[in-house]
Amino acid sequence: MTSETKQISPVSEENIKSAEKYKTDANEYFKKQDFNNAIDLYTKAIEANPDVAVYYANRSFAYLKTECFGYALADASRSVELDKAYVKGYYRRAAALMSLGKFKEALKDFEYVTKVRPSDKDAKTKYTECNKIVKKLAFERAIAVEDNMKNIADTINIDAMTIENEYSGPELEDGKVTLKFMKDLMELYKKQGKLHRKYAYKILLDIKAYFMKQPTLVDIPIGDDDKFTVCGDIHGQFYDLMNIFELNGLPSETNPYLFNGDFVDRGSFSVECIFTLFGFKLLFPNHFFMSRGNHESATMNQMYGFDGEVKSKYTAQMAELFTEVYNWLPLAHCLNKRVLVMHGGLFGSDTVTLDDIRKIERNRQPPEDGPMCELLWSDPQPQNGRAPSKRGVGCQFGPDVTRTFLDLNKLDYIIRSHEVKNDGYEVAHNGLCITVFSAPNYCDTMGNKGAFIILKGKDMLPKFTTYEAVPHPNVKPMAYANSLMSLLC
Template sequence: MELETSQFEPGKLPREFVLAAMDHFKDQKLIHKRYVARLLLSCRKYYESISSLTEINIPTDPPEHDPTTEPRVTVCGDTHGQYYDVLNIFEMNGHPSATNPYLFNGDFVDRGSFSVEVILTYLLWKLHDPACIYLSRGNHETKNMNKIYGFEGEVKTKYDDQIFELFLEVFSYLPLAAVIGKSVFVAHGGISTNEKVMLDDIRKIKRGIEPPETSLMSDLLWSDPQPFPGKSPSKRGVGFAFGPDITEHFLERNGLSLLVRSHEVKEDGYLIEHGGKTITIFSAPNYCDTMGNKGAFIHFDKTLKPNFTQFTSVPHPDVKPMAYSAGMGGLFGL
């Protein structure tokens, strides 16, 4: 299917092309470099133009593929290059559309060895219809992580250095957090331990850069919850862990009801903490082919109450996780 350059613009990419590309990827084939370059250039321009904080509304109509369900937004956590598990999510929950929107909460790449296919699929849907899929940056949408955990090697094997640099530019402009229905705050790592941070501070974060070691951006990408009050240095060596009191104060002063974050593998695919105020969602089942965990995603309808769906891993071609990595690294540290 041949496309014109003008079709690689938000809202103009044909759905048929996206579906054909997904089938191509499923068969371990790539789309041409010229299409990837156009896609990445267009996405960089698009993301550069929008806020660091995405506002997402619950659709007014039910998903077209399942009109008996309530209108909803689907939130997924880390998918980490597990393309065949992403296909399974779409099989279970329907393809992205304006009436079936998804929010993927960072860490699309690294670890799994089909990261190129995962992120290209998400970006193709984004150009098809910006209202059908939302992406927030994770700590693995960064140059340092990509160098260690496989994405750089994978892109340079499947394409080249130029395409990898374009990916980094797109990553640097991705939004850093989202609010669903003016009530549910979603960020990859979590929240800042600074008790004065407001949503406007997040909106004003300068993007187009790699995350500074200590910054509000790094807090959103790297932080983790802890069960006891207050803050502690992160076990990851970057940022802080935040207690239930910090979560409650952040939600109260910003008029929010719930924090959803990802960033950590969970045996059941999700974990509810902080008296029900913090949810971790993780969508890469049998993480790195070794963990045996379930994956999960969350539906939010107009009630804004979380509704969880769990799933197990599906078979994938015989390419091991971390096949393109510069160094194995620890499975759990970052």
């Protein structure tokens, strides 16, 4: 035997049995939608018997459910390496690739399955659906190249839109959002009504014009005795958004809010959420703030429901206009020059300053790397240093990275969102990195609480309010999502 030849030790019968037991127990946790415990047990199965494709494919599926797309992709790829004939491994890899917006690569996996199983109708369906997406995106890119100056907002003619006599919903007053309009709008939405398209378009055009004038990093002063509320992901859970206002009061000049990204997708009342938030932004522009999240992007919206929901409730043109608006959302907010709030997290470099954030050209779809990507996608980790992202985008950053960034920029701590937490929030990195997530029982499956943070200007100490999910009409999450995602997940 040469020194390069690796000796593979046979797996003992005891380990084989243990691994199967771990897998069986993990499957039970998965059925109960306790994905984190399922992942732990699949990991133990892999440690006991590391060359079984099924264990990796199953863990990949659990990672998909927890939005760890990078880990899901690595596991699915490993399952295929171990068993070239294992069809489910290709499906899992395709799902991970699609979740990362890599549709061409996903199509190759579906194509492979259709070749090795030409009579498999399920494989053929998935290949056909994915091929449609790839062709559609290629067509859209070609159109964009032909007309790269195209601006949807400029093509909208509000004056040509008539209000039908039978419309009985809220109306803008002299084209402006008022408090009465907002209260009437929320009541309309609670009853599953729809805002007239004329007013919906007017709100979008006005909010786009407003955001275009805003900086990438917004500075927010808070008076010593003033209260300020920070909310995390809402994800289309309109009735839980209403519960936040019940618990904490409606937005006003004396009750300011910051909503920290991921307003839409997953939940099937995203249109209601976004028009409520945009309406309050127009009503109280200096006391209501919104940060961009990773789900305020075209790829995410096409996969996870918002694009389909807008097309169902309004038009494809409006869906394109939303993309334009999202490109102008600020990427971060600095509270009292002491606390930085962003959706995702920190950076792959220790040299990034607040001025660097201010200089980011944000009017675009999120790139796959760099500071803009990291602000939207990164996550904290408990150990020092950095690691590749579990999501496949952005990075993971440790307590030392957080401390270095805060020291460099003379800040107290950061607030971010982006991750489901059982209690709705988590205090990490010795109190310097706080996560807040405001969508309770996320996707009607996770069982987590929601939370929001209240600060007072004088001390800027975070105080947490947690709450359970409230009932909503019988429309399931992901009801408008891309059909292929429902086939895969």
